[in-house]
Amino acid sequence: MKSFELTLHFPAGSVMVGGYVDVPEGMHGAHARDSSGRPIVPATAIRGALRESLEALLRGAGLRACAAGTGLVPEAVQEVGARAVPCTLDEGRRCIPCRLFGTERAAIDEGERRFSGLVLGEALPVNGENPWLVQPGVAIGRSARSAEENRLFLRRVPAPSRALRFVAQGRLLDAELERSLDAAVRATTHLGSGRSRGMARVEMGLRWLEDTAPSPVALPAEGDVRLRVTLRSPTSIGVPIASDGLRDTRLELPGAALRGAVGFALAEALPDPTDPAFQALVAEDGAHFGFLYPVDDAADEPGAPLPITAVACKYEQRQHGVVDTLLDRLAIEQASSVAHASAVERTALSRCGFPGCNGPLRGMEGTRRMRTAVPVRAVTRLSMDRMRSSARDGQLFSQILLEEGTVFEGSIRNIPAEARQRLALALAQPLSLGRGRASGWGKVELHASAAPAPARLSSRGQAFDEALRRRLRAAGLPAERLGRLVPITLMSPLLPAGDGDDGAGELASAIGASRCFLKARRFSREGGWDQRTGKMEPALATAAGGIFVLEIAEGRTWTDVLSLLEQIEQHGVGLRRHQGFGQVLCFDPFICARTFTR
Secondary structure, three states: OEEEEEEEEOOOOOOOOOOOOOOOOOOOEEOOEOOOOOEOEOHHHHHHHHHHHHHHHHHHOOOOOOOOOOOOOHHHHOOOOOOOOOOOOEOOEOOHHHHHHOOOOOOOOOOOOOOOOEEEOOEEEOOOOOOEEEEEEEEEEOOOOEEEEEEEEEEEEEOOOOOOEEEEEEEEOOHHHHHHHHHHHHHOOEOOOOHHHOOOEOEEEEEEOOOOOOOOOOOOOOOOEEEEEEEOOOEEOOOOOOOOOEEOOOOOEOHHHHHHHHHHHHHHHOOOOOOHHHHHHHOOOOOEEOOEEEEOOOOOOOOOEOOOOEEEEOOOEEEEEEEEOHHHHHHHHOOOOHHHHHHHHHHOOOEOOOOOOOOEEEEOOOEOOOOOOOOEEEEEEEEEEOOOOEEEEEEEEEEEEEOOOOEEEEEEEOOOHHHHHHHHHHHHOOOEOOEOHHHOOOEEEEEEEEOOOOOOHHHHHHHHHHHHHHHHHHOOOOOOOOOOEEEEEEOOOEOOOOOOOOOHHHHHHHHOOOEEEEEEOOEEEEOOEEOOOOEEOOEEEEOOOOEEEEEOOOOOOHHHHHHHHHHHHHHOOOOOHHHOOOOEEEOOHHHHOOOOOO
16 A cells, blocks of 8 residues: 555646535536535546546557446447446456446455555645635627527636645555556646636646554453544445435444444455454454444543433423433333323423423434534535546436544444454554545544443442332332333344344343333334445344333342343344444433433
8 A cells, every 4th residue: 555645736727626515606606615615626526537547548558448437448338228347358357447446346356355446535725725716607609609698607616826736645555556547647637627718727746655554553451442433534324225316324333334444454454364363353253343423522421322212492402401201101101090190291301491491392313422413514426427528317416424523432342352453453544434435535533442331230220210219209109110120222223133023022031021111212224235245235123222121020120130231231132233233221321311401
């Protein structure tokens, strides 16, 4: 792997890469910009221009290069009904542009370690702030030699100047392609649209950087590892259900995304991908890579989703505090008469307790340590047909990206002792999560530490029993089930082993409970694209935040199954636990939090 710096200088005119951001009111087109309003040159535009130049160079030298990764020669692309195929034009293997920039295919080949030999990020302005210019234009009717009616248009572009420079950072993963990348950079003279109007003229420069071997991340000698992940570029995490015109993103980082990034990084860094310690780390019975949830503080509590029973003020939401209603639900479940039900209703949480508010309470979604909405940006993209230098028909779509700077927290559990050094090495590599990694998306900065130990399970159980006792006493209800009820909160989606099950039976069996006394849960569709096989793995899951209250058989209490409760907290329940599914918390302290912010 070799790192480099790519400089883009626009010596005359400006640059216009449209279809990337929302067009300001009054404009007909706008150049790409980042979340702070600075002009940028998207990595996809740079890669497209470089690929176009390299393909032309190779064909001019009599070498074979497919048309824009389709696996077809230019003549075959023109045929009616021609469809893309895996490229085999270079004596049975992919041609040079496909090796450097990637190709159209569903999965990587056996033994392969990368989709693309080039990782390139967005090009950012060198001078920080660049002024914007509104450039007018008009369509000319050539027959009348005058402007056409209603064809005046306005474009917002970076102001042209001698200092209009951008710099992109990249990595070349295949040393054999160094000369090809250098040739493509030297041959590229235009980037973007508006070439006939004096824009798009570019001069590129390539500077190789000194690479140093990364030092392994310092991990605790034993126990679980807590990760704090900061996004250093826009990130797209695929959703289980995608539409043609909109590619949404998840608002959390699934364990599978982190596990995949670690696996790809180690496969690239290690000389032998079959290394036993590496395989032990990513095996299905290896480490459990947990889900990472957005946070905006540095508290010790887990950055988990809110329980499904959480409520907040309809008008001010988190500003007036978030409380839980599970104790109210348990009380109403034990009401055996109309009088008891009326007493529960009178003492239940139904109005905001913030001084002077008294607004109605509504169900609350989100995570526990994120007080605001997760920042995202919408990007509109258009797939280009490089052979025709025009847009592909029906290929306009929008993508939702997690914004740079967003912070996530989670943990890696049950790390095999022999694989801990391999994990430390992987976390030191330049990791990327999600889609578009070859275009610089998904870059992260990691901080690892020892996972804080939660409050002792016995202490949490006693606190829950005391809170439930007070709640039942307030409604005049008997406390005959006290000590036998065990609330279990899903800290990540649960994939039950049995078909048609929601996980209640599996949880009850794991701790020897007689039945599920109460359940509050939703369902979600889970799954993702397996890059090794090129297939989706859809599954119906019980959504994170669900709560199951299990009842221990008469004559016993939860103290009799304390070791079983500790075991399911550490190892989880259900399928695909190595990808973070099925993590649970018994006697969640959030259930007892019934006070509003003052």
